Amino acid sequence: MLGECKLNHSQEDxxxxxxxxxxxxxxxxxxxxxxxxxxxxxxxxxxxxxxxLKKYDLATADEQNTRNERLYLVLGMVQ
Known part of the structure; x- marks a missing residue:
């Protein structure tokens, strides 16, 4: 899945x-x-x-679909 990143990203990032x-x-x-x-x-x-979101444009269609599902889930929870 997604690699672990040690950087903390700001809302601006x-x-x-x-x-x-x-x-x-x-x-x-x-x-x-x-x-x-x-x-x-x-x-x-x-x-x-x-x-x-990182390198979303370079992901395969299957990978984009997987990311979309996760994004809808995450974004839907924060309303």
Whole structure:
């Protein structure tokens, strides 16, 4: 799955990564990200979302589907 990263990513890091990958993400996921960025989140959650977005555009369709499922789950929980 996703490699463990020792770096902690800020909300700004996550937002920047999201903006670089947004065109490759499902349209109906974008409002969920808007809600996500409106709130405060744990470091663990920020790191997870960052890594789900990292190199999303280079992932296979199967890998993107797997990441999408996890993103919908994570983003859906933080409303």
């Amino acid at each position: 996550v937002k920047s990564k999201y903006e670089s990958q947004a065109e490759f993400l499902p349209e109906d996921m974008k409002p969920l990200f808007n809600q996500f960025f409106a709130g405060e989140h744990s470091q663990e959650l920020l790191n997870e979302v960052f890594h789900l």
